[in-house]
Amino acid sequence: MRHIVPILVTALVCAVLAACATSPTGRKQLILLPEDQMAELGIASFREMKKKQPVAEDPRANRYVRCVAEAIVGVLPAKWRRKKWEVVVFKDKTPNAFALPGGKIGVHTGMLKVAANADQLAAVIGHEVGHVLARHGNERLSQNMAAQAGLAVTAALLGGSPEKRQRTLALLGVGTQLGILLPFSRRQESEADAIGLELMAKAGFDPREAVQLWRNMTRASHGGKPPEFLSTHPADATRIRNLQKLMPKALTLFRQARAAGRHPDCDRLRPPVTAIGD
Numbered sequence: 463m464r465h466i467v468p469i470l471v472t473a474l475v476c477a478v479l480a481a482c483a484t485s486p487t488g489r490k491q492l493i494l495l496p497e498d499q500m501a502e503l504g505i506a507s508f509r510e511m512k513k514k515q516p517v518a519e520d521p522r523a524n525r526y527v528r529c530v531a532e533a534i535v536g537v538l539p540a541k542w543r544r545k546k547w548e549v550v551v552f553k554d555k556t557p558n559a560f561a562l563p564g565g566k567i568g569v570h571t572g573m574l575k576v577a578a579n580a581d582q583l584a585a586v587i588g589h590e591v592g593h594v595l596a597r598h599g600n601e602r603l604s605q606n607m608a609a610q611a612g613l614a615v616t617a618a619l620l621g622g623s624p625e626k627r628q629r630t631l632a633l634l635g636v637g638t639q640l641g642i643l644l645p646f647s648r649r650q651e652s653e654a655d656a657i658g659l660e661l662m663a664k665a666g667f668d669p670r671e672a673v674q675l676w677r678n679m680t681r682a683s684h685g686g687k688p689p690e691f692l693s694t695h696p697a698d699a700t701r702i703r704n705l706q707k708l709m710p711k712a713l714t715l716f717r718q719a720r721a722a723g724r725h726p727d728c729d730r731l732r733p734p735v736t737a738i739g740d
């Protein structure tokens with residue numbers, strides 16, 4: 463039932479307000495918030511995170527993550543490519559990463575251990591940027607607003623009580639650091655997978671490594687508590703099967719990218735795991 467409500471709400475509000483948009487994969491979405499407001503929210507949330515979370519100063523880790531992120535950003539549609547993207551490595555041993563509207567990318571040092579090479583890190587960053595391109599944060603906020611019709615959410619989002627701000631962060635898809643876990647829907651996850659796979663391939667990263675990344679994720683969870691990233695991004699057989707279904711097209715894009723000279727040589731920048739720390 464919980465899964466049906468957002469779909470019903472989307473259908474209803476779409477009909478009444480004509481507030482429907484189409485995602486990059488052709489899915490109908492409820493989008494109520496203006497994009498510049500989403501960007502403001504993303505920027506404000508990122509600023510807050512940088513205050514709360516220690517940032518990794520290690521120049522090697524930063525150069526490595528930036529190399530991968532810039533290659534992905536370089537193949538985004540013009541509107542997104544033109545943004546000035548900020549990339550920050552957070553000192554946190556949980557394997558996690560996120561991207562926010564407003565051009566913000568965050569990667570935990572813990573993710574650098576699970577993502578065994580630049581191609582795998584590209585799979586992670588591509589996936590997270592995919593959530594932004596498909597406006598999943600906006601969609602989630604919109605569904606939330608529609609579900610609580612009449613609530614003056616927008617004005618209260620940036621200011622408001624700490625609880626309200628935490629709720630906003632959770633809706634944007636971050637906030638695990640703040641003790642809130644609110645996963646994107648399955649449908650949003652597979653959409654981000656599809657977009658991410660295409661982005662990494664276009665940038666010249668080997669898309670087959672996306673499958674390996676999810677396997678590494680699962681392995682990292684054996685014998686202990688699953689990594690945070692996994693509890694919001696379940697790496698089940700369906701996910702891997704879906705990626706494999708998309709692989710032929712991704713491999714074509716990958717070969718075209720390589721033929722066009724796109725060969726991001728980020729692995730040479732990868733710091734040794736012992737140097738990554740926590």
Ligand SMILES: [Zn+2]
Nearest residue numbers: 646651654695
């Ligand atoms: Zn995701």
